[in-house]
Amino acid sequence: xxxxxxxxxxxxxxxxxxxxxxxxxxxxxxxxxxxxxxxxxxxxxxxxxxxxxxxxxxxxxxxxxxxxxxxxxxxxxxxxxxxxxxxxxxxxxxxxxxxxxxxxxxxxxxxxxxxxxxxxxxxxxxxxxxxxxxxxxxxxxxxxxxxxxxxxxxxxxxxxxxxxxxxxxxxxxxxxxxxxxxxxxxxxxxxxxxxxxxxxxxxxxxxxxxxxxxxxxxxxxxxxxxxxxxxxxxxxxxxxxxxxxxxxxxxxxxxxxxxxxxxxxxxxxxxxxxxx
Amino acid sequence: xxxxxxxxxxxxxxxxxxxxxxxxxxxxxxxxxxxxxxxxxxxxxxxxxxxxxxxxxxxxxxxxxxxxxxxxxxxxxxxxxxxxxxxxxxxxxxxxxxxxxxxxxxxxxxxxxxxxxxxxxxxxxxxxxxxxxxxxxxxxxxxxxxxxxxxxxxxxxxxxxxxxxxxxxxxxxxxxxxxxxxxxxxxxxxxxxxxxxxxxxxxxxxxxxxxxxxxxxxxxxxxxxxxxxxxxxxxxxxxxxxxxxxxxxxxxxxxxxxxxxxxxxxxxxxxxxxxxxxxxxxxxxxxxxxxxxxxxxxxxxxxxxxxxxxxxxxxx
Numbered sequence: 001x002x003x004x005x006x007x008x009x010x011x012x013x014x015x016x017x018x019x020x021x022x023x024x025x026x027x028x029x030x031x032x033x034x035x036x037x038x039x040x041x042x043x044x045x046x047x048x049x050x051x052x053x054x055x056x057x058x059x060x061x062x063x064x065x066x067x068x069x070x071x072x073x074x075x076x077x078x079x080x081x082x083x084x085x086x087x088x089x090x091x092x093x094x095x096x097x098x099x100x101x102x103x104x105x106x107x108x109x110x111x112x113x114x115x116x117x118x119x120x121x122x123x124x125x126x127x128x129x130x131x132x133x134x135x136x137x138x139x140x141x142x143x144x145x146x147x148x149x150x151x152x153x154x155x156x157x158x159x160x161x162x163x164x165x166x167x168x169x170x171x172x173x174x175x176x177x178x179x180x181x182x183x184x185x186x187x188x189x190x191x192x193x194x195x196x197x198x199x200x201x202x203x204x205x206x207x208x209x210x211x212x213x214x215x216x217x218x219x220x221x222x223x224x225x226x227x228x229x230x231x232x233x234x235x236x237x238x239x240x241x242x243x244x245x246x247x248x249x250x251x252x253x254x255x256x257x258x259x260x261x262x263x264x265x266x267x268x269x270x271x272x273x274x275x276x
Numbered sequence: 277x278x279x280x281x282x283x284x285x286x287x288x289x290x291x292x293x294x295x296x297x298x299x300x301x302x303x304x305x306x307x308x309x310x311x312x313x314x315x316x317x318x319x320x321x322x323x324x325x326x327x328x329x330x331x332x333x334x335x336x337x338x339x340x341x342x343x344x345x346x347x348x349x350x351x352x353x354x355x356x357x358x359x360x361x362x363x364x365x366x367x368x369x370x371x372x373x374x375x376x377x378x379x380x381x382x383x384x385x386x387x388x389x390x391x392x393x394x395x396x397x398x399x400x401x402x403x404x405x406x407x408x409x410x411x412x413x414x415x416x417x418x419x420x421x422x423x424x425x426x427x428x429x430x431x432x433x434x435x436x437x438x439x440x441x442x443x444x445x446x447x448x449x450x451x452x453x454x455x456x457x458x459x460x461x462x463x464x465x466x467x468x469x470x471x472x473x474x475x476x477x478x479x480x481x482x483x484x485x486x487x488x489x490x491x492x493x494x495x496x497x498x499x500x501x502x503x504x505x506x507x508x509x510x511x512x513x514x515x516x517x518x519x520x521x522x523x524x525x526x527x528x529x530x531x532x533x534x535x536x537x538x539x540x541x542x543x544x545x546x547x548x549x550x551x552x553x554x555x556x557x558x559x560x561x562x563x564x565x566x567x568x569x570x571x572x573x574x575x576x577x578x579x580x581x582x583x584x585x586x587x588x589x590x591x592x
Binding site for chain 2: 036115167178
């Protein structure tokens with residue numbers, strides 16, 4: 001998977017309004033830092049394989065096309081899920097556009113097309129180019145199964161973020177400098193925003209390799225964050241700013257809610273979670 | 277890495293640690309800080325609404341005036357060149373550490389800095405412009421930068437070893453892994469082991485780099501390019517989160533410069549969302565650069581901030 005030829009075949013010559021400019025650059029796990037320095041860890045946490053970067057010229061401006069190849073379509077969706085904002089477009093699976101940036105996900109590829117000017121002057125060109133790249137990817141890919149466990153009621157549209165590691169969690173919702181939930185490459189997690197009546201909350205669902213590891217994570221989080229010992233499989237505790245944290249352990253899954261302002265509603269939310 | 281930091285969201289909200297960071301982010305009032313030490317670190321913020329046009333082209337004349345006025349103010353001089361001459365002599369070999377990736381420092385600014393070094397008497401062959409191991413020597417190579425000098429055993433760029441003086445020319449970005457990337461983070465491009473600092477604890481040890489004796493003793497000037505900063509995400513750019521701030525921040529103290537930049541980025545985020553939108557993760561490395569590594573001050577009561585030029589949208 002991920003040969004130079006495969007990636008090269010995804011870049012179009014151009015459109016009626018833009019042409020390729022210069023030779024593409026290729027990056028792998030070893031040299032991704034040369035392209036984005038501290039940004040590389042984000043992609044590496046999603047089992048990044050290769051990146052191809054090609055410039056295009058359009059109306060005296062430049063469009064940068066980045067095609068990221070991940071090992072799996074789930075991880076390509078994961079990195080895409082962090083950028084689900086802007087105008088929703090149905091380019092194959094899912095795409096978003098805003099201010100000169102088009103982001104799309106298809107199979108194990110995440111694609112960014114950008115005019116850094118930050119305006120919409122090249123919007124049509126960028127969308128045309130994006131469709132051409134997308135049409136060269138045969139398969140659609142599949143969403144992470146974990147997403148299907150999220151309750152649909154009250155979920156804010158396109159708020160779900162799929163990831164594996166602590167570094168991504170801390171970007172989405174800073175919890176601690178310590179890895180209190182024992183997240184690593186073997187865990188899968190999804191975080192989403194909910195609006196329940198007048199209450200907003202964040203739901204984090206983590207899948208561990210087995211139930212004992214889920215149990216360990218619960219214990220660690222309770223001890224170090226809540227400063228308590230878990231007394232069962234469901235815990236609701238008040239923290240600062242009159243907010244409640246809820247935890248629910250179910251086999252190898254750990255559900256955590258943050259920011260809930262109502263204890264009863266937080267409990268009801270946890271009770272109504274979809275279980276296997 | 278030594279001395280791991282244990283810090284949680286709960287500590288942050290309670291304000292029981294990282295007080296100066298909480299103040300910079302607007303979570304606590306500056307009055308909670310008390311300064312026994314009277315020495316102030318001067319930081320100059322200068323802006324001009326005409327430095328960028330609609331097509332984001334830099335007006336070099338305006339930028340020249342900004343840099344000159346800013347330097348004059350920073351040094352308490354009538355003209356900027358007087359400070360350049362105080363800081364750099366014809367005997368110096370000067371390394372200009374720029375940032376070339378993802379919203380890079382502007383070439384026009386680099387050109388002005390090299391021009392000022394020449395005016396101060398530094399020889400053209402003794403000016404090194406670099407990021408990572410891509411180096412240009414003198415004005416003819418300042419944009420091409422194809423030379424490589426490698427790194428020493430202690431991981432520092434050989435440019436640092438070769439130079440007698442350094443200038444840190446950094447960008448102004450939020451950063452998904454470290455919270456923010458200003459002058460402290462810029463040094464990650466001057467070592468060959470940056471991954472050791474890009475850690476899951478919000479890159480808490482980044483503040484150690486400007487405190488490395490060779491960097492601390494040689495770095496004489498910090499120039500932060502705040503012409504078009506990034507206030508969300510980063511280093512990878514979403515143009516939606518770039519804005520024309522049209523500013524430069526000048527100083528001698530990494531932590532004071534970064535604390536000032538942090539207040540602006542946080543202010544922009546709050547303005548954009550019309551509510552508190554705290555950087556995530558919190559840029560702990562800025563405070564730790566002060567409290568743990570003694571690389572400078574993050575205490576607002578110890579920073580003498582001079583604000584010059586365009587006031588609208590200054591956010592300070």
